[in-house]
Amino acid sequence: MTKLKGLNFLCICCFLFLLSGKPSDDGGLSKPAIVAGTAKITGRIIKTNTTNKDSTVVTVIVLQPISGENAQYNVLVDQSGKFSIDVEVETDVSLVGLYTDLNVRKLLFVTLKSGSVTNLDIAYNSDNAIENIDITPAINQNDVTRGFEVADKMNQYKSNSPSQSLYDKSPDYFLNNVKTSISKRLAIVQNDTLLSEELKEVLTNDLRLWMYKINAFSYEQLMMLNYRNITRDTSKKPEIQKIDRPYYRFLKDLRLNDIQYLNCFTFQGFQKEVLRNEIIGLPEVGESDIPSWLKNAKAILSDLVGFDDGQYYDILVANAYGRQLSEELRSFSEKQKENIRSYFKDGEIAKILFRKNQKVVELDKFKTPVVVNDIPSVSDDKVMATIVSKYKDKVVLIDLWATWCAPCLEAMKEFRSTKNEFHDKDVVFVYLTNGSSPKKLWEEKIKGIGSEHYYLKNTQWDHMMDNFGFNGIPSYLLYNKEGVLINKFTGFPGNDKVKKMINDLL
Structure with missing residues (x-):
């Protein structure tokens, strides 16, 4: 085993469940709307302990499910404790993650509305623990302060059952094992009496995505690890059953055409796994015209995901372009721009992609080979x-x-x-x-x-x-x-x- 153990405080983004959704009249979360918008966060940091920090930094992590990566913003608090920052959002209402360097382990969920201002005043005690929070517009305080803790408990859950041999079982057996683990983890959020039902639903959806992302898409690596943990043999390579396309029928259980997945932080990482998976075999978007690319994508995916139409496919092609921008830092060619305009017209998805493309153009000026x-x-x-x-x-x-x-x-x-x-x-x-x-x-x-x-x-x-x-x-x-x-x-x-x-x- 190589020494690749991450430190807990370094992995805060791995377990961050950023949420978004538009409040309905009854207080629930309705379907999110895609918007190339901006929102403002203002507030004040009140600290009792002034000996260990000359300055304080507020960090905001915003889910961007269309361009396909989360954006991190940092702002320095002024001498009076006030801060203000504008962030780019891709849905009309979003719940983002926020923390300060006074206590990086205490992450908060905060509502942002495109085109509006959210104000957040946080008071810290002498131990740099949060003593009080005032948020305008008001949202459920337990969701704000406990949402991440519950999500983290689900992620960190470990069964008391002894490790079992999986490497010599079928892929279906492995997937059933993943489903069982999901059920046990979901009991944590389902039994919580303080979180809102709306937040619990979003955390439930995100947990499912996260578990399939880190397990189902890493089958061979996990089977090798399981073999070594069970046998303590690090010298041999066991025979592991190969997986094929039908293995990915678990995608159908997730009902990915539900637009509510834009509420889930793990969605963008999950989409990258779908797009890059060699067995699923989706082509790179390249300079293909979008209708042709989507026709191929639907032919490949429809039997696995259970549908051949819907907004999911538009989001998928946007994510495919987003991978080029975020992972390769390669801006759009003129042909790609033409294809995007032809298909998305002047819609919000096109605005989001071109906004992100302009940032890559600026970065590309100094990019080294x-x-x-x-x-x-x-x-x-x-x-x-x-x-x-x-x-x-x-x-x-x-x-x-x-x-x-x-x-x-x-x-x-x-x-x-x-x-x-x-x-x-x-x-x-x-x-x-x-x-x-x-x-x-x-x-x-x-x-x-x-x-x-x-x-x-x-x-x-x-x-x-x-x-x-x-x-x-x-x-x-x-x-x-x-x-x-x-x-x-x-x-x-x-x-x-x-x-x-x-x-x-x-």
């Missing part, structure tokens, strides 16, 4: 020296990451604009991963990262983690121009701190 380096023959204890020696007379920032590590990917996304500031400086950015990142997915993701990349052997990776004392990722190594290690740390400390570290060495 991808360079893949191959060092499989280098001995484990010489890997780092070999890498650093390649970049003489340059400051080197090394990022240890993995394709499955949400905090790693979020840190890269947060650092994009700051990284661009060093495009003409004597700085090189190096990214290391290993076999825990599927090779094809790794090759896809590095297109949007740029810079220097290494795909290490597991023994090389293990030696590096041990040698530098790392227990989780993302982890970083910073070398000066003379090749001397100046700093090492786990967890992304923020753009300003990393920027200062690098500038101090230039």
